[in-house]
Amino acid sequence: MNFPKNLIKGNIVLGERLGRHTSFRIGGPAAVWADPRDVKELKRIVIFAGENRIPTFVIGGGTNVLARDEGFNGIVIHLGSSTFKNIRTSGTTIRIGSGYSVPALVRLCCNEGLSGLESLIGIPGTVGGAVCMNAGGWSSPLYKNIGDYVTSLKVMDNKGKIETLKREALSFGYRYSNLSPYVILEADLKLIREESSALKSRCSKFLKMKRDKQVLDAPSAGCVFKNPKDFQFTTGQMIDMLGLKGLTLGGAQISRKHANFIINRGRASCEDVLKLVDIIRKKVMDNYNISLELEIKII
Numbered sequence: 001m002n003f004p005k006n007l008i009k010g011n012i013v014l015g016e017r018l019g020r021h022t023s024f025r026i027g028g029p030a031a032v033w034a035d036p037r038d039v040k041e042l043k044r045i046v047i048f049a050g051e052n053r054i055p056t057f058v059i060g061g062g063t064n065v066l067a068r069d070e071g072f073n074g075i076v077i078h079l080g081s082s083t084f085k086n087i088r089t090s091g092t093t094i095r096i097g098s099g100y101s102v103p104a105l106v107r108l109c110c111n112e113g114l115s116g117l118e119s120l121i122g123i124p125g126t127v128g129g130a131v132c133m134n135a136g137g138w139s140s141p142l143y144k145n146i147g148d149y150v151t152s153l154k155v156m157d158n159k160g161k162i163e164t165l166k167r168e169a170l171s172f173g174y175r176y177s178n179l180s181p182y183v184i185l186e187a188d189l190k191l192i193r194e195e196s197s198a199l200k201s202r203c204s205k206f207l208k209m210k211r212d213k214q215v216l217d218a219p220s221a222g223c224v225f226k227n228p229k230d231f232q233f234t235t236g237q238m239i240d241m242l243g244l245k246g247l248t249l250g251g252a253q254i255s256r257k258h259a260n261f262i263i264n265r266g267r268a269s270c271e272d273v274l275k276l277v278d279i280i281r282k283k284v285m286d287n288y289n290i291s292l293e294l295e296i297k298i299i
């Protein structure tokens with residue numbers, strides 16, 4: 001790809017290995033890695049990609065991404081600059097840049113006495129990724145996914161036009177949003193006033209549950225598959241009952257702790273992970289007649 005490196009002043013790297021930017025630590029080179037410094041530079045990249053029919057992928061913390069070994073033949077856009085990390089609190093409303101870290105946001109909310117996001121404690125990544133994925137911890141009427149708190153979003157479309165999407169234009173579901181055509185720039189969240197000490201103790205409880213159940217000490221991308229709708233078992237339970245925990249292919253392993261996690265034991269390739277994905281899908285289909293849907297994004 002012929003990419004003019006002087007298109008922006010922000011960091012451009014040709015052939016940047018995506019394994020350096022994904023929590024799985026897997027992924028070959030991106031043709032172009034672009035870190036625009038501000039919205040104007042982002043717009044230049046988006047327009048250039050559109051005019052030249054170059055695929056783009058917006059990466060946040062890379063914590064829900066499996067990047068292919070052969071890499072991504074397009075532009076990976078990363079909103080890492082400080083202009084995409086602004087935060088402003090006014091009463092119970094927060095306006096926050098998409099590059100802001102989710103764990104840092106949850107801590108800030110606890111300190112400021114703003115309730116709603118406690119169950120997201122321990123979810124790595126950025127606000128942009130969390131909103132796009134409608135991330136959430138333990139769903140209950142009290143603890144919802146992040147999308148439930150979004151009142152509006154500032155986004156850029158694929159022509160570089162900036163729009164504000166009001167709540168009515170947003171659609172959130174289980175690890176789903178209708179935001180994939182956009183680059184999310186900023187989110188407005190409406191939270192609920194509550195004592196800071198109560199929020200902190202709730203966060204500690206959620207973090208303990210997460211540490212007990214999930215795999216936080218090995219490279220992964222969190223849960224690989226979504227849970228099936230209206231079924232008696234979770235995906236993790238099905239994989240466990242099928243005796244697949246611990247199954248290892250190359251450097252990838254179905255976690256012994258949480259069967260819906262695949263971990264990179266050191267030198268896993270994307271191919272290793274995809275082979276395990278295929279085995280799980282086939283066994284679950286054969287035994288439960290359920291077609292598993294991926295939660296992770298493959299690029």
Ligand SMILES: Cc1cc2nc3c(=O)[nH]c(=O)nc-3n(C[C@H](O)[C@H](O)[C@H](O)COP(=O)(O)OP(=O)(O)OC[C@H]3O[C@@H](n4cnc5c(N)ncnc54)[C@H](O)[C@@H]3O)c2cc1C
Pocket residue numbers: 023057058059060061062063064065079098122123124125126127128129130131132133134135136137179180182183184185214215216220221222223297
């Ligand atoms: C150990 C571990 C535990 C996890 N636990 C949970 C959990 O409990 N609950 C849960 O929901 N998830 C969990 N995850 C998955 C992941 O952390 C979340 O989905 C997270 O919100 C992804 O954020 P990110 O910034 O890393 O996004 P990325 O992984 O970089 O991207 C995810 C998706 O969002 C899109 N995206 C990112 N930024 C933008 C943007 N600015 N504009 C438009 N699109 C964007 C990407 O294109 C991609 O489609 C876990 C992951 C790990 C590794």
